[in-house]
Structure formats: structure tokens, C-alpha cells
Amino acid sequence: xxxxxxxxxxxxxxxxxxxxxxxxxxxxxxxxxxxxxxxxxxxxxxxxxxxxxxxxxxxxxxxxxxxxxxxxxxxxxxxxxxxxxxxxxxxxxxxxxxxxxxxxxxxxxxxxxxxxxxxxxxxxxxxxxxxxxxxxxxxxxxxxxxxxxxxxx
Amino acid sequence: xxxxxxxxxxxxxxxxxxxxxxxxxxxxxxxxxxxxxxxxxxxxxxxxxxxxxxxxxxxxxxxxxxxxxxxxxxxxxxxxxxxxxxxxxxxxxxxxxxxxxxxxxxxxxxxxxxxxxxxxxxxxxxxxxxxxxxxxxxxxxxxxxxxxxxxxxxxxxxxxxxxxxxxxxxxxxxxxxxxxxxxxxxxxxxxxxxxxxxxxxxxxxxxxxxxxxxxxxxxxxxxxxxxxxxxxxxxxxxxxxxxxxxxxxxxxxxxxxxxxxxxxxxxxxxxxxxxxxxxxxxxxxxxxxxxxxxxxxxxxxxxxxxxxxxxxxxxxxxxxxxxxxxxxxxxxxxxxxxxxxxxxxxxxxxxxxxxxxxxxxxxxxxxxxxxxxxxxxxxxxxxxxxxxxxxxxxxxxxxxxxxxxxxxxxxxxxxxxxxxxxxxxxxxxxxxxxxxxxxxxxxxxxxxxxxxxxxxxxxxxxxxxxxxxxxxxxxxxxxxxxxxxxxxxxxxxxxxxxxxxx
Amino acid sequence: xxxxxxxxxxxxxxxxxxxxxxxxxxxxxxxxxxxxxxxxxxxxxxxxxxxxxxxxxxxxxxxxxxxxxxxxxxxxxxxxxxxxxxxxxxxxxxxxxxxxxxxxxxxxxxxxxxxxxxxxxxxxxxxxxxxxxxxxxxxxxxxxxxxxxxxxxxxxxxxxxxxxxxxxxxxxxxxxxxxxxxxxxxxxxxxxxxxxxxxxxxxxxxxxxxxxxxxxxxxxxxxxxxxxxxxxxxxxxxxxxxxxxxxxxxxxxxxxxxxxxxxxxxxxxxxxxxxxxxxxxxxxxxxxxxxxxxxxxxxxxxxxxxxxxxxxxxxxxxxxxxxx
Numbered sequence: 001x002x003x004x005x006x007x008x009x010x011x012x013x014x015x016x017x018x019x020x021x022x023x024x025x026x027x028x029x030x031x032x033x034x035x036x037x038x039x040x041x042x043x044x045x046x047x048x049x050x051x052x053x054x055x056x057x058x059x060x061x062x063x064x065x066x067x068x069x070x071x072x073x074x075x076x077x078x079x080x081x082x083x084x085x086x087x088x089x090x091x092x093x094x095x096x097x098x099x100x101x102x103x104x105x106x107x108x109x110x111x112x113x114x115x116x117x118x119x120x121x122x123x124x125x126x127x128x129x130x131x132x133x134x135x136x137x138x139x140x141x142x143x144x145x146x147x148x149x150x151x152x153x
Numbered sequence: 154x155x156x157x158x159x160x161x162x163x164x165x166x167x168x169x170x171x172x173x174x175x176x177x178x179x180x181x182x183x184x185x186x187x188x189x190x191x192x193x194x195x196x197x198x199x200x201x202x203x204x205x206x207x208x209x210x211x212x213x214x215x216x217x218x219x220x221x222x223x224x225x226x227x228x229x230x231x232x233x234x235x236x237x238x239x240x241x242x243x244x245x246x247x248x249x250x251x252x253x254x255x256x257x258x259x260x261x262x263x264x265x266x267x268x269x270x271x272x273x274x275x276x277x278x279x280x281x282x283x284x285x286x287x288x289x290x291x292x293x294x295x296x297x298x299x300x301x302x303x304x305x306x307x308x309x310x311x312x313x314x315x316x317x318x319x320x321x322x323x324x325x326x327x328x329x330x331x332x333x334x335x336x337x338x339x340x341x342x343x344x345x346x347x348x349x350x351x352x353x354x355x356x357x358x359x360x361x362x363x364x365x366x367x368x369x370x371x372x373x374x375x376x377x378x379x380x381x382x383x384x385x386x387x388x389x390x391x392x393x394x395x396x397x398x399x400x401x402x403x404x405x406x407x408x409x410x411x412x413x414x415x416x417x418x419x420x421x422x423x424x425x426x427x428x429x430x431x432x433x434x435x436x437x438x439x440x441x442x443x444x445x446x447x448x449x450x451x452x453x454x455x456x457x458x459x460x461x462x463x464x465x466x467x468x469x470x471x472x473x474x475x476x477x478x479x480x481x482x483x484x485x486x487x488x489x490x491x492x493x494x495x496x497x498x499x500x501x502x503x504x505x506x507x508x509x510x511x512x513x514x515x516x517x518x519x520x521x522x523x524x525x526x527x528x529x530x531x532x533x534x535x536x537x538x539x540x541x542x543x544x545x546x547x548x549x550x551x552x553x554x555x556x557x558x559x560x561x562x563x564x565x566x567x568x569x570x571x572x573x574x575x576x577x578x579x580x581x582x583x584x585x586x587x588x589x590x591x592x593x594x595x596x597x598x599x600x601x602x603x604x605x606x607x608x609x610x611x612x613x614x615x616x617x618x619x620x621x622x623x624x625x626x627x628x629x630x631x632x633x634x635x636x637x638x639x640x641x642x643x644x645x646x647x648x649x650x651x652x653x654x655x
Numbered sequence: 656x657x658x659x660x661x662x663x664x665x666x667x668x669x670x671x672x673x674x675x676x677x678x679x680x681x682x683x684x685x686x687x688x689x690x691x692x693x694x695x696x697x698x699x700x701x702x703x704x705x706x707x708x709x710x711x712x713x714x715x716x717x718x719x720x721x722x723x724x725x726x727x728x729x730x731x732x733x734x735x736x737x738x739x740x741x742x743x744x745x746x747x748x749x750x751x752x753x754x755x756x757x758x759x760x761x762x763x764x765x766x767x768x769x770x771x772x773x774x775x776x777x778x779x780x781x782x783x784x785x786x787x788x789x790x791x792x793x794x795x796x797x798x799x800x801x802x803x804x805x806x807x808x809x810x811x812x813x814x815x816x817x818x819x820x821x822x823x824x825x826x827x828x829x830x831x832x833x834x835x836x837x838x839x840x841x842x843x844x845x846x847x848x849x850x851x852x853x854x855x856x857x858x859x860x861x862x863x864x865x866x867x868x869x870x871x872x873x874x875x876x877x878x879x880x881x882x883x884x885x886x887x888x889x890x891x892x893x894x895x896x897x898x899x900x901x902x903x904x905x906x907x908x909x910x911x912x913x914x915x916x917x918x919x920x921x922x923x924x925x926x927x928x929x930x931x932x933x934x935x936x937x938x939x940x941x942x943x944x945x946x947x948x949x950x951x952x953x954x955x956x957x958x959x960x961x962x963x964x965x966x967x968x969x970x971x972x973x974x975x976x977x978x979x
Contacts, residue, residue, distance in 0.1 A: 010586045017325050024332045024347065032346060038839040040611020043339045043346050046604045047332055054328040061321045071585050077377045080553050081578055084370070087557055088570060096561065100554050107550040114547070122547055130558050133189060140562040141729060199700035297860030298844075338735050338765075340845050343824050345769050352741060355734040355769060425854045478857070479873055480850050487850065488701030494869075494951060501873025568733050609844050613815050613860065 008070045011062060018058035025051030083107060095145035101127060160283050163513030167521055172215050175208070176518055179219030180526045186220070187227020188239045190365050190559045199488045210496035211514045217492065218472075218515055219522035221485055222275065225429060225465045226526050229267045233457075234260060234540055235552065237369035242429040242464035244364060244594055245437045249449060249456030257452040260541055261397025264534045266454050267461045269404075270411040272527040274462025277415030278422065278469025279519050286516075287505070289470070290477035293423035298609035299620045301426065303630035305603040308435055309596075310637050322588045330593035331600040333358050341608055353568050360597065362560040362569040363576050367590045370556045370577025373549055375584065380545040397534050403454055410440050410455045411462035418463030422470025426602050428483045429464040429471075434595055436463025469519065476512050478502055686752060686926035692726045694755040695743050697736030697762060703952075704757045705730075707783070707915050710948045714941055720934045726755075736762060737770050744776035746920040752927035755780070758918040760911070761821035763968070764975055774968045778919040778928055781935035782959035782967060784949060786913040788826050789891065789898055790816070790884040791864040791871060793856065801884040801899055804863070808836045815842050817856050818865035819849040825911040826865060826886055828978065833901065833909045856880070867913060868895060868953040886910045914957070914971075916964060932961040 025048045028034070032044030083103055090099030101123060109119040134140045166172070182201070198217050205213035228243035233250035250267060254260035281289060296304070336347040337357020348354035399407065414436035421432040440449065440459035447453035471482035479500035481487040493500045498508055505512050543551075560573035580590050614620035621627050694712065698704045705728070712726045731739030743756040758777070766772050790801070798804045808814060816827055827843040834841075844861060846852040849870040856864040857879060864871075864880060868891060874880045875894045882891070882898035887910045890896050902908045917935060919928065938944055939958035949956045959967060 009582060013583065013586055013588065014325065017329055020329060020332060024335070027347060036616070038612075038615045039608075039842070040614075040616050041604075041608050043342055043344070045608075046600075047335045047347070050328050050331050054325065054332070057321060057324050057328065061325050064319075064321055065586075068587065073582070073585065074378070077374050077581070080370075080373050080377065080549055081574070083550065084553055084557060084574055084577075087554075088567065088574065091567065096558075100557070104550055104554065108547065112546045118547070122551065126551055126554050130554070133185065134558055134562055140558075141565055141727075142558075142561065143567065199705075202701060294854060294858035297855055297858045299860075340820050340847055343765070343768075343820060343845065352734045352737050352770065355737050356732070425851060474854070478854075480854050481848075487848065490850075491701050491703075491706055497951065499873045502877035502879055503873060564733050565730055566733050566738070568738070609855075612842050612844055615813060615839070615842070 008072075010068050010070060011065045014058040014061035014065055018055050018062070021051040021054030021058060023051075024048070025055070079111075091143050091145060093145050093147060095147075096142040097127070097130070098145070100130065156284050156286075159509060159513045160517060162509070163515075163517030164520075166211060166510055166514035167215065167517045171208075172212055172514075172518065173521070175212050175216040176219045176522050177525055179216040180223040180522050180529060183220035183223030184227040184230075184526065184529065187224035188230045190231060190237050190239050190369055190555060198485050202488060202492050205492070210493070210498055211511050213492065213496065214489065214511070214515050215518040215522075217489060218519055219526075221489070222465070222468055222519060222522050223526040225275075225461075225468050226268060226271050226530050228464075229271070229457075229461055230264065230537055233263045233267060234537060235369075235548075236372045237552065237556075238364065241360065241364055241598070242433040242460070242467075244368065244430070244591065245433045245460035246457060246464075247368065248437070248460075248591060249451070249453050251452075252450070253452030253454070253457060254541070255452075259452075260538050261534055262399055262403070262454075263452075263457060264537060265397045265399055265531065266403075266407055266457045268527055268530040268534075269399075270407060270414075270458040270461040271465040271530075272523055273408070273411040274415040274418055275465035275469050275523045276520075277412065277462075278419040278466035279516065279523065281416075281419045282469055282473055282519075283516055286473045287477040289419070289423050290473045290480075292420075293425065293474055294478075295626060296424050297624075298606040298613060299624050299627040300630065301424065301606040302603060302610050303621055303627045303634065304424075305599060305606065307630055307634050307637065308431075308438065308599060309603065310634065319587055323592050326583065326588050326590060326593040327596040330596035333363075333593075334597045334601045335604075341605060341612075358572060359563060359569055361563045362573040363597070364594060365556050365560050366573035366576030367580030367594065369552065369559075370573060371580030371584060371590070373552050373556065374577065374581040376545055376549055376552075380549060397538075399454070406446055406454050407458045409443070410436075410445075410459040413439060413443070414459045414461075414463035415466045418466030419470035421463070422467030422482065423473050425474075425480075425482070426606070427467075429467040430598055431602075432467030432470075433460040433464040434599070436460050465523075472516070472519070475500070476504060476515070479504060684926055686924065686930040688722050688724045688753065688930075690724060690753055692721065692724055692753045692755065693729050694726055694757070695729050695731055695739050696757050697731055697739040699732055700730060704759065704915070706952075707948075708757045710944070711783075711917070711935070711938055714938045714943050715934060717943065718937065718941065720937055735765065737766060737772075740766055741770070741772060743918075743920045744772055746922060748922040748924065751778075751920040751922040752924055754920055754923075755931070756918050756920075758916050760914045760971065763972060764821060764825060767972060767975060768979060774972045776921050778921060778923040778961070779965040779968050780917045780919055780928060780931045780961050781939075782914055782916040782957060782964040783935060783939060784915050784954040785957045786867045786869070786915070786954050787885075787887040787891075787910055788823065788865050788867055788913075789871065789882045789886060789895060790830075791856070791866060791875075791880040792862075792883045793859070794878065794881055795859070796862060799881060799883070801904060804883065805834060805904065808834060808841055811840060813840045813842065814862040815844060816863045816865055817844045817846065817852045817861035819852055820845045820847065822911050822913045823849075823852075823865050825975070825978070826909070829909045829911055830886065833906055853880075871895075872953060887912075915954075916959075916968075928961055936960055 028044030028048035028051060033042035034044050034048060036042050087099045087103050090102060104123040104126060105119055108114050108122055198221055201217065205216060224240065225242065228238060228240035229246040229250060230239060232238040232243035232247035233254050236247050236251040238244045238247050246267060250263050253263040336354055338355060339346045345355050417439055418432040418436055421427050421435055437456065437460040440455055445453045445455035449456045471486055474480040474482055475486050481490045490500050498511060556573060557570055560569040563569045583590060610620050621631055694708055696704050696708050708728055715721050715726065731742060743754055746754045792799055798807055824845055831838050831841050849866050852864060855861055871880060872894060875882060882895045885891055885898040885900045887900060888908045890900060900908050936958055939956060945956060
């Protein structure tokens, strides 16, 4: 079930890059200007040229892509991304630190099925790094989330 | 000769207990900051600056200088061990450092190579700084927009080899990188470009989250496929410094690239707009023209040596315009400059003559910082390698957290996290389909430099392309450029003619 | 056991966040801060705006002007600073009394040009200092005085001026207009910072340099650059005094001052506005401000309370809008 001759992600990629190229070159020509007699290249010059070349090379890549094997992505590879999304959404409500702690506990204990000892140790080490380096030293103001903001004011 | 005496005077300034301790502290902090993805020397320096107000200026700048400098060492740690560069110059280090650690199963040696090369490169940079600082700074001044354009064009030709096995795909991403870099404010006209009406995009796509995502987070997603691999048992033996040493032969392999990159990197550090990242890239590209015993990109010692030496040399080199002329070469330099002003010193061409103790004290301290950082870095190699024994299953959530936190801290907003997330997902998908993201990152850095210098040159020449051929330095570089482009073509034609004759 | 410990740890982390009081107003309707104040800075740490902000905060703390409350700097650099400015302009009433923003002319101009926000979306609090520009030539250049340069330009000779972005660009535009030369004879190259412009200038790649005194004065002392024209209504002091103003040469003076000020969001209460305006007024009179900051940075101290500043800012914005 490896080589699909039909469309897949591998063919989608050059199509998308071609679209990007077209967008940039069209905007470059119409909105940002191409060449000025005395000032030389205007803001649209470089992106337009690059856009044109990109469209051409994307077409080349598109034809090549039909010969590539399809490489579908197993579901589990997406899990860290889902986890990251969870942290991002959680930050909005609960703040970043809590979301990170929740993520770590859920992932290590419930998904990877490690013991509580490993879970807590790993979580504490990471929290120490985050709090020590980022919060205390670098003074990065992590978001506190809606709930805590509501309490504070 | 006189400079050597001044340098020795400088050492006297440095070797007070307070200053040595401060150098040590700066070195350690820099290593930590450097190893953290998303946090570069800029953040570390800027936030330590107020703490230094209580010290006298010399002590303060020594600490900050040590921090800035050792940051270059630290960046390679996570690049080699995790394929996540701790700072942008380390992107290149990861290309050979990570395969060397993983495929060739020599993480200790990779770290050792990186540290020694950093030391060599930095030493060269500082020696050049000591003896030729002001002259070097003046040379840097001669590189105006036209010269920089020509130089960058030459540099872009070496990006060709980076595209890897499939040139088409590599070029596609290189071009995409250039386009992404054009989003944001266009300095030359003061108007926004390609921001699609979005307020966040007015500032463009921030580079650090972009790197963390496309290299770091993408790597995490990739690691999921390997999470069931067992930890290599042989790693247990290598967990000593002795086990990480390089053979004499390997040390000899390390030297030529490190020396070459040391000189090249110092020079790049002096150029306007070019810093450690450009330096490490050009160092790596230079190595391609020379023979490496192992192929570059597969974990070659030469690869790690070339870029690490270059980025440390560039960091040293960037002190030349800072001290000799009062011109900061980078954001971090600007912060140091601001610090100088707050301490009552006036950076400018007269700094060396009005404040010799300060200047030479700083330069001497860099030598000391280099040595101290090397020692510390070597000593902690066993601890660093221990990180590799952590099961991948735990690394995945841990690195995810670090990526998010690092991306957030670049701009204190979720925008950075979003950029990181999107570029991570895209980077993973691209990599899986044979598109390598390294050329995209490099074109993201170099293309804006190229474009802005080119446009400035044309404004100066009022639209005439002649400027690139009239100024001597630029002319030489353009000739080199033509030579590089035409040589393979000419060779091909000649071969065909010879072939058809025979 | 471990679960309990974790729970206790979590609770202990949350508790400090509850230790915030509510905003109060004293009986007379005056504003006295009773909570932490957030001060937004839209450029990165270590830069000019940051040093400005930190200097004022240190003085406020030293003089005890904020009722002992903490002032925390929040860096918000997204979207070239527009996101941070937008955030402050939208802060709700109540919180707005505790939200400040460092705001310069170099922030106003792109904001007005590229976003729908205007000064009306903010509460001007105090104008603190101003920085003006000079034009410099090199000792090796053909023309060494303003008159020679102006005559050459009007005769059609082309020259390139190098400078930073923002207000430097506006200065060039205003100067070109006053002299009656078009912007292709007198072209401009914007750099990301004055330092970069000085590099290009010292390398001999552009003919002239525009810069503020702080960045340039050391080079003047070293003899590497020569001040030829003062973009101000009066000559500059010290080693910059050799440069005449345009009015001395028979033109109208041209200046686009780079001012530094503090504003709040539009929803700031009047009581808070008076309070902050007063606080900054006190700051501007301290030695720490004048000697350690203004003098060191070679700025011109120019305190305006909220009334004067509002009028000034309104006019500045209106003038700038006309040029767009």
C-alpha cells in the first residue's frame, strides 16, 4: 500500500508553493511596484522575480512528485502537535504554567504509562527549568489565563 | 607590538578576584542561555544589564562579554544532542553534529569537536582583534551596499550544495524562505509588505520561533516514530571525558577547517549586517570546497569544526567595530553599546584612547572567557551525554514544552508560539516528503540582507547597474561570482567538444 | 501521598495571585495606586525606549512616587510594536489606570500610517524629552558647509543622505520640500538603525548623514564627521554648535523632533491621568533624570503635562497626516 499514483500530500506541497509564488508575484506587481527609474528595485521587485521562479520550479516538483512514494503520516506522530495545541488552548484559560504541568502529567502518566515517580520527577525538572530560567532570570511574563486574570482584577 | 603590551595590561585588569568570578559567572550563564532554544544572547544580556549597574563598567562589560561569548558554545549543545539549535548560528552545527551523535554514535566526540573548534575559532578572532582591531573595523567599513550585494551573491551560490539529494525540492523551499522573509515592514520605504492586513504580520514572521518550529518541533514530531527504539547500550561506555576524546588523527582533521573558519568568521563578524549566523553558514560552505574525510552532512568532524569555529570567530570579530568605532554589529551589540553609555563611557572612535583600561580589559577577558568556557564545556560533556540516555518517550513531551516556552519568550506573546507550531507541523510534513528545511532557514536570513543591500546600491547609483562594477571590491567579487557560475558551464561545453572530437 | 503533595504545591503557586487588592479612590476623588502597574514597551529590551522606561521607573521607585506599588515592564514587540499599542489603547476602564505605554514620535508615525489607531485612542500623559537631528558631512567630502550643499542640490547635483528609519525619513522629506528639491535628486537611504547609517556613511558610500546628537557626538569629537546643518529652531550646544539652522540661511526652520513620552489607554480615568502627569512632572525635576539620563543621552528635556502634551500631540498627528 505504498505507491499511490493519485494525488496525496506529496503532490499538494508543490501546488501550495506554486500558489504562494503566484500570490506574492501578483501582489508584488500590482501593489508594491516593480522598478523605479532612479530608485532601482521597488518593494515588489524581489518577491515578484522569486515568485515567478518559484512557480516554475514548483511545476517541476509537481511532475516529479508523481513518481515519489506516498508517505502517509501515522496518527501517533500527530500527538505531540495535538498536545501542543492543547497547551495553547489551555493557556488561554488556565495560564501557561498550569497547562504545561497538566500536559506533562497527562502525557507521561496516562499516555506513556510511566509510574507516578517518573511523572512527577520529569514534571518537576521541567517546571524548575521553566520557572528558574524563564520566569525568574529572564522575567518572561507567562500568560495567566482568563480564570486567574479574573481573580486578580 | 604595542598592542601586545596593552593586552598584557588588560590582563592585569582582568585578574582580580572579582573580575575572574564575574567572567566565570558570565560564562556559565551564557552556556545555559545558549543551550535553551529560543533564548539567545540578546535576552540574556539585556536582562542582566540592570544587575550590572552596581559594578564598575569594566567588571560589568566583562561579565556581559563572557555571557555573549559563551552563548556561542552553548547553542551547539542542544543542536548536537537533540537536533534543536539553541540559537540560530547553531542551525548549521546540527547538520553534522546531530548525525555524528546519532548515526555515528559519537556524541561525546561531537561535543568535544564543537568545543575545541569554538575555542580555536574564538582564539583566532581575538588575536586578530588584538593586533588588527581598528584596521579590521576600517576594512569592514569599506563594504557598503554594493560590495555586500556582490559578496552575498557569491555566498548564495554556495547555498546550492545545501539543497541535498533533490535539487528541485531544495530550491523550492529556498525560494519560499525568501518570500516568507519579505513579509513585514520594508525598511527602505517605511511601508508594510505582504502583511495581508494583519497587525501581527506587520512585524513579519519572527525568525527564532520559526527556527524552533521548523527544526525543533518538527524533530519532536519525527521522534515519535523512533520512540520505541532502545537506548543504545554502548553509550554507557562513552559517558566519560576520556571516552569522548578524539584521536590524534581526528584532531588533525579538525584543525584546517577550524583555522580557515576562524579567519573567515572573524572577517564576517566585522561586516555590516552579518553576524554569527552568516559566519557559521559561510564557514560550512567554505568547507565544501575542501576535502573532508567523511562526507559533509553525514556527521563529519570537518563539518562541525567549520561552523563552530566560524560562529565563535564572528562573535569575537563583531567586537572590532563595536570597540574601535562604536558601531554595534548586532542586536546584542546594540545592548552592550547602550550599557556602555549608561555606565558613562562614550562608545566611538576615541574609546580605545580615552578608556584603554576598559577596552583592553574587555579583550583580555574574552581570552579568559574563552578558556574558562572551554574547560567548563568539556567537563560537563558526560552530564550532557546523560541526556541521551533519557528515553525518547520522555523527551518528546519535554522538548514540546521547551519549544513552546522558548517560542513564547521571544516576544512574550502567543504569536511566537503559533508561528512555532505552524512551522513545526509544516516542517515535519515537508521533511517527510523529501523537502529539507535547512536551505529555507538560510535563505530566510540571507535574502533580506541581499535585497536591502541591492536596493540601497541602486538608490546610490540612481538606477544604474554600473555601481557593482565600478567600485573595486565589488568588481572583484562580481568577477569571482561569474567565475563560479560560468566554470561548470564552460567545463561542460569543453568536455562536450572534446568528447565529440574523440 | 505524592498526589497530595502535588496538589499542595499547586495551591501554593496559586495563592500569591489572590493577593491583589481592588482599585480604590480616596474620598477626594484623587487617584492613588494600590496595585501593580504594568508599563508596556513596544521595542526590545536594551534599546532607547527601554532605557527611557527603566530610568523613569527607577526614579519613581527611589522617590516613592507610586505609593510603593511595583511597576513591571511588559515588552510587546509583535507587529513592529502595533500589537502592544493596540492592546494598551483597548484596555478597559479600571485596568487602564494601571497601564502605561512608552510612546515616541517614531511610534506615532507608523501607527497612523499603517493602522487605524490614532492619538485619540490614547490618553496623553506627559511629554518628557525631545531629540532633534543634524545633517553631517565627512571631512573628505566635496562640500563642507550647508550653503555649498544646498546650492549644489538646487543646481541639480544629486546627493544621497543616509539615516535611520522613522523620524529620520520624515526629516528628509520635510527638508527636501523646504529646499524645493525633489526626492530623487536628494535621495534617502533608510537603515535599520542610526548605527548602521553611520557605518555606511563612514565607509564613504553615501554623501551625507542625518543623526541625532547622542549617536553622533563622539564621531564629531574624533573628527570623523562634521555637523553642517541643524534641523531645529536653534543651534545645538557643545561640539555641534558649528552647524547653522535653516533660518540663518534664509529658509524656514525644518525640524521633526523625535519626542519621548508616556501615554495611557483611552479609558484611563481623569483622576489617574492627573496623578500620572504629576508624577512624571516630579520625575522630570529630579537630578537623577537630568544628570544621569538627559545629559548622558544628550537629549533636550522638555516636560509637558497632559494638557500641553495632548495639544502638541494632536497637532503633530494632524501635521503628519497632511504629509501622507
